[in-house]
Amino acid sequence: MSMTRRTKTPRKLPVKKGSQTSLKDPVGVYCRVRPLSIPDQECCIEVISSTTVQLHTPEGYRLNRNGDYKETQYSFKQVFGTHTTQKELFDAVANPLVEDLIHGKNGLLFTYGVTGSGKTHTMTGSPGEGGLLPRCLDMIFNSVGSLQAKRYVFKSNDRNSMDIQCEVDALLERQKREATPNPKTPSSKRQVDPEFADMINVQEFCKAQDVDEDSVYGVFVSYIEIYNNYIYDLLEEALFDPIKPKWNSCSTPVKSTDFVPPQSKLLREDKNHNMYVAGCTEVEVKSTEEAFEVFWRGQKKRRIANTHLNRESSRSHSVFNIKLVQAPLDADGDNVLQEKEQITISQLSLVDLAGSERTNRTKAEGNRLREAGNINQSLMTLRTCMEVLRENQMYGTNKMVPYRDSKLTHLFKNYFDGEGKVRLIVCVNPKAEDYEESLQVMRFAEVTQEVEVARPVDKVICGLTPGRRYRHQARGGAVGDEPLVSEVVLQSFPPLPSCEILDVNDEQTLPRLIEALEKRHRLRQMMADEFSRQAIAFKALLQEFDNAVLNKENYIQGKLNEKEKVISGQKLEIEQLEKKNKTLEYKMEVLEKTAAIYEEDQRALQQRLEAQGQRLQRQLSDKRRLEARLQGMVTETSMKWEKECERRGAAKQLEMQNKLWVKDEKLKQLKAIVTEPKSDKPERPSRERDREKVTPRSASPPPVPNAPPIRLRHRRSRSAGDRWVDHKPASNVQTETVMQPHVPHAITVSVPSEKALAKCEKYMLTHQELASDGEIETKLIKGDVFKTRGGGQSVQFTDIETVKQESPTGRKRRSSTAAPAQPDGTESEWTDVETRCSVAVEMRAGSQLGPGYQHHAQPKRKKP
Numbered sequence: 001m002s003m004t005r006r007t008k009t010p011r012k013l014p015v016k017k018g019s020q021t022s023l024k025d026p027v028g029v030y031c032r033v034r035p036l037s038i039p040d041q042e043c044c045i046e047v048i049s050s051t052t053v054q055l056h057t058p059e060g061y062r063l064n065r066n067g068d069y070k071e072t073q074y075s076f077k078q079v080f081g082t083h084t085t086q087k088e089l090f091d092a093v094a095n096p097l098v099e100d101l102i103h104g105k106n107g108l109l110f111t112y113g114v115t116g117s118g119k120t121h122t123m124t125g126s127p128g129e130g131g132l133l134p135r136c137l138d139m140i141f142n143s144v145g146s147l148q149a150k151r152y153v154f155k156s157n158d159r160n161s162m163d164i165q166c167e168v169d170a171l172l173e174r175q176k177r178e179a180t181p182n183p184k185t186p187s188s189k190r191q192v193d194p195e196f197a198d199m200i201n202v203q204e205f206c207k208a209q210d211v212d213e214d215s216v217y218g219v220f221v222s223y224i225e226i227y228n229n230y231i232y233d234l235l236e237e238a239l240f241d242p243i244k245p246k247w248n249s250c251s252t253p254v255k256s257t258d259f260v261p262p263q264s265k266l267l268r269e270d271k272n273h274n275m276y277v278a279g280c281t282e283v284e285v286k287s288t289e290e291a292f293e294v295f296w297r298g299q300k301k302r303r304i305a306n307t308h309l310n311r312e313s314s315r316s317h318s319v320f321n322i323k324l325v326q327a328p329l330d331a332d333g334d335n336v337l338q339e340k341e342q343i344t345i346s347q348l349s350l351v352d353l354a355g356s357e358r359t360n361r362t363k364a365e366g367n368r369l370r371e372a373g374n375i376n377q378s379l380m381t382l383r384t385c386m387e388v389l390r391e392n393q394m395y396g397t398n399k400m401v402p403y404r405d406s407k408l409t410h411l412f413k414n415y416f417d418g419e420g421k422v423r424l425i426v427c428v429n430p431k432a433e434d435y436e437e438s439l440q441v442m443r444f445a446e447v448t449q450e451v452e453v454a455r456p457v458d459k460v461i462c463g464l465t466p467g468r469r470y471r472h473q474a475r476g477g478a479v480g481d482e483p484l485v486s487e488v489v490l491q492s493f494p495p496l497p498s499c500e501i502l503d504v505n506d507e508q509t510l511p512r513l514i515e516a517l518e519k520r521h522r523l524r525q526m527m528a529d530e531f532s533r534q535a536i537a538f539k540a541l542l543q544e545f546d547n548a549v550l551n552k553e554n555y556i557q558g559k560l561n562e563k564e565k566v567i568s569g570q571k572l573e574i575e576q577l578e579k580k581n582k583t584l585e586y587k588m589e590v591l592e593k594t595a596a597i598y599e600e601d602q603r604a605l606q607q608r609l610e611a612q613g614q615r616l617q618r619q620l621s622d623k624r625r626l627e628a629r630l631q632g633m634v635t636e637t638s639m640k641w642e643k644e645c646e647r648r649g650a651a652k653q654l655e656m657q658n659k660l661w662v663k664d665e666k667l668k669q670l671k672a673i674v675t676e677p678k679s680d681k682p683e684r685p686s687r688e689r690d691r692e693k694v695t696p697r698s699a700s701p702p703p704v705p706n707a708p709p710i711r712l713r714h715r716r717s718r719s720a721g722d723r724w725v726d727h728k729p730a731s732n733v734q735t736e737t738v739m740q741p742h743v744p745h746a747i748t749v750s751v752p753s754e755k756a757l758a759k760c761e762k763y764m765l766t767h768q769e770l771a772s773d774g775e776i777e778t779k780l781i782k783g784d785v786f787k788t789r790g791g792g793q794s795v796q797f798t799d800i801e802t803v804k805q806e807s808p809t810g811r812k813r814r815s816s817t818a819a820p821a822q823p824d825g826t827e828s829e830w831t832d833v834e835t836r837c838s839v840a841v842e843m844r845a846g847s848q849l850g851p852g853y854q855h856h857a858q859p860k861r862k863k864p
Helices: 002-008 010-021 059-064 086-102 119-123 132-147 167-179 288-299 367-395 407-411 413-419 432-448 468-476 485-492 509-675 687-692 754-759
Strands: 024-026 028-033 045-047 052-055 072-075 078-080 107-113 154-156 162-164 215-227 230-233 267-269 275-277 283-285 317-328 344-352 421-428 452-454 724-727 746-749 762-770 776-787 793-804 840-843
Touching: 028 086, 028 432, 052 432, 072 432, 078 086, 086 107, 086 132, 086 317, 086 344, 086 421, 107 119, 107 432, 119 132, 119 344, 119 421, 132 215, 132 288, 132 317, 132 344, 154 215, 215 288, 215 367, 215 407, 230 407, 267 407, 275 407, 283 288, 288 317, 367 407, 367 432, 367 509, 407 413, 413 421, 413 452, 421 432, 746 754, 754 793
Parallel strands: 028 078, 028 421, 107 344, 107 421, 724 746, 724 762
Antiparallel strands: 024 452, 045 052, 052 072, 154 162, 215 230, 215 283, 215 317, 267 275, 317 344, 762 776, 776 793, 793 840
């Protein structure tokens, strides 16, 4: 399965495989705290140590969050306080990147933070205090300034690579460019612009170590910006633009018929799968002044605007690329080696990111709002890429990193894949108003620190003999200083005698000359023979030396092969162990998550079980209470029905006794009528006599001895005397009768109340109704007051008294249960005594006892 995946992406195998097996370094994240603009301003960031900062929650934020006070600490590789100089920052952060650049390695440096946190000041600097960019340029030219190739020896192309020209072609192109001045190429003879002269005037001399002096170098710079997710070349000169256009307050050019707006550039991939900006202008520079002049020309075109938080707020991400081209000298050390494969290109990208901002604070509208949205979107994509990279590295997953969602991340994806070092400077403003934005910046920095980037591999340069440049210089300077070998040999010969012949007959000069020449010839021959013998001996020594070296090389090569096999085996084993370790870590994490889920489910089920147990306990207790309540209700109902049955039985017994008594009375009357002698015509008494005659009330029948006793209720103590509740409804009519009801110690009420009933033992209701003859009949219903189990008061009616006024001409009202007429035609009189009522009425607090009532009365008895 793994082999199938590799065959799908063959182009990444050579590069990515080497980077995976090599060592990895985390992204270096640094923090710089900007000084407060107002000394007494509230601060939310405090530097704890050289590697730690602490965030305090501001007062206003605490009030809005219900007084939640929280302090958070964040660690960095190094923290720079408010008093840190640009030199200290450069030595710690940018100096190692420039060292790697000169030694053929790539580097990427970000400045990240909210708007107004000092990112541009950190990167560019201010007059008298140059930032990281001019210091990097100064260190580069201090290191390779004397080793630079002549202009146009290196020539850039559109494929993100370099071409080499010979000295003649470079000279012709220089002459051609000098004949037609090009503003792209600054002149080193031009005076430095005073606008930025103080920025590049670096007092501290800084130079890289171990610079390869057998190579020549070329420095090229380019400057682009990413605005609204489009890439623009800030060094590109617009066509048909003889006069530089004016830019309005929105950082957009004023419309003109002669001005062509800049076109956005495209991202492409070169043969080494590195991303680059196609058609981007690259300018060759020879000094710090020239390079910074090019940067300053592009900086003026960069889009900035005035917002509510920053007077000069960057509205785009700017990228200043420094490309260093290195090529070795040939074997003689006088010319550049004309082999394109031997060229080494390294690049340092200095990125000034636009500040993240909130539109509700910047009050952005229109174009500013659109710019802020694109800035925040690109920064969010950068953060997402960091999170996915961290997840892939920590858990061994293979999620796709969304580099293509933003031009910013797509351009620098090679750096995160192992093509160079990555450094991030987090700039923060400690004022309390930026607390929430600073908190998000700190969280992004915390994620970025956990991302690891593969350490770049050293690029091997050609294997020519070192020191070629200095040998060439030595050969060039030996003509007038040191004698040659031929001169030394000639000086060792004997001097020639005088060759001047003064006379024709001179026979000594020529023989002396011939003798001297012969001596020189013999000496030369001897020297030649000696040289030949020494040459042969030296050749033999060289041959032996070569054989020894070859044997040693073979031995060393064999050892190296063995070591390489061992190392490759160990690397494979380490890689397998790392994969196994990552797999086990991933499985452990999955198991931990599963265990956590199970524990959570167990806690939830335990809580549900406890809730069910509590509910069952409550139901059981409710059931017990309901059973007790029902038992009480059953007992109470049983007692009530027992009492009702007893009452009804007593009432029925009393009714039967009354009927028997009535029958006895009738029999007695009948017997009296039968036994008494009859008169001729009985005299009917008049109504006046009936009124004057007081009819004696018949006595109540004696209780039947065999009748069961009636259960009496608990009565109140009468030691203090009976008190009455005189209930007289408001609708009662005052009568003018002589006999008026009067009850001593009575509480007169119109509506009965529990309070009045609780104080008394007797109750009397005055009830009026209209009789059949049209007269008002007043009934006094009397009863006893009892206390009930429910806490209320109950009244049991015991007696009824009737007060009635009749007209002399009126007719007596007969009861429906009257006895038949007497045989002699006389009407018997009815008694006004009614039987005692045995019905009790119960009332609770707040209830009202109306005139409706029930009672059992025995019928009136006739007089004998």
